[in-house]
Amino acid sequence: MINVYADNAATTKVSNTAFNAMLPYFKELYGNPSSLYTLGQKSQEAIFSARETVAEYLNCDIKEITFTSGGSEADNQAIISAAYLGAKSGKKHIISSAFEHHAVLHTLEKLKKEGFEVTLLPVHSDGFVSVEELKDAIREDTALVTIMFANNEIGTVQPIAEIGKICREKGVIFHTDAVQAAGHIKIDVKAQNIDMLSISSHKFHGPKGAGALYVRKGIPILNLIEGGAQERGKRAGTENVPAIVGMAAALKESCESLDKNFNYVKSLRNMIAGELSKIPHSKINGDLERGLAGTLNMCFEGIEGESLLLLLDDRGISASSGSACTSGSLDPSHVLLALGLPHEVAHGSLRISLDEYNTKEEAEHIIKNVPEVVEYLRSMSPIWKDLQEGKRNYVVQ
Ligand SMILES: Cc1ncc(COP(=O)(O)O)c(C=O)c1O
16 A cells, blocks of 8 residues: 655655755754854854855845744744734734634734734635735734735635735734745745745755744844844754754755746646545635645535544545644634634545645545545445435535
């Protein structure tokens, strides 16, 4: 049986390029970057060079990049900073969207408990926030707008440049969680009017435990971790040198083949989408044309997503029913609920996320097995029986 890893939105394997770039920094060049002797300085140089690479691919200055432990930390730092600094001038209102990652939503919950007011823009059934609704939501006391670049469950890519333009015109800081976008689609913080942006290495074939926060020159930022003066006093703690080096190598590699990878992955994804949508009473969530190339999120009425995942795992397919962070819970995905799907349909969701390492043979394995498993689960489902007997109405036609 072949094994198919189809959960690249959860994490990706480290590429050979990234792995080889990291190796010397574990056992030979292990000096502390803050040490003055040569071994330490070699680590310092490696971080400098990684910062140049990350800045190049985001189109910013090296001084605008702060390395973090990943996407969650970058999101926390951006949002908490903008909130606390905004509050100093009486601005305690933040705008975000209902389908952000929990790294954003839970940070906003914390701020709400501290007296901040949060407006969550609705997400329309196609998987997009409305720029007009954002415009209307911005107030005199709005300190921050934080809207994700690309959604981690359905893959829709938001109109970031337009959102950034509105925020710039209204003088409001704009942060975007670009964890799913970096290394997969073009990011240009200048052209897209972005003030702050978070990325995470393990989503583009770098190692886990590294990320970066871009903060535009002139936007103040708070240090949330007290200690040494690393990262120009913006993030204390001895730098994770191998991971930072690996992240930069992975970002360069991914960005250099962005279009090629996008087209290849999209063709595989579309092949799967075309076949799986033949399953009766199934639905694609989001918008394949205006989304990431590799993400396919579908609902199959009358079944339960967790059982689907377990049976697919038995057949060698690693997929997800939503974000990895919520897969331990039986609650339906907040993203699918935000799109307006009813609970019982959102429960039967499957996220397949592909990348350039996936093959046509793997896509065929998915195409063969998903319909069989859905049919099997439906044959045992009391809800499916009721639907078939007309005792309930189908939600997905
Ligand atoms: C959109 C989004 N934001 C933030 C994160 C968190 O990133 P990390 O795992 O690097 O903390 C993830 C990870 O799943 C994500 O998909």
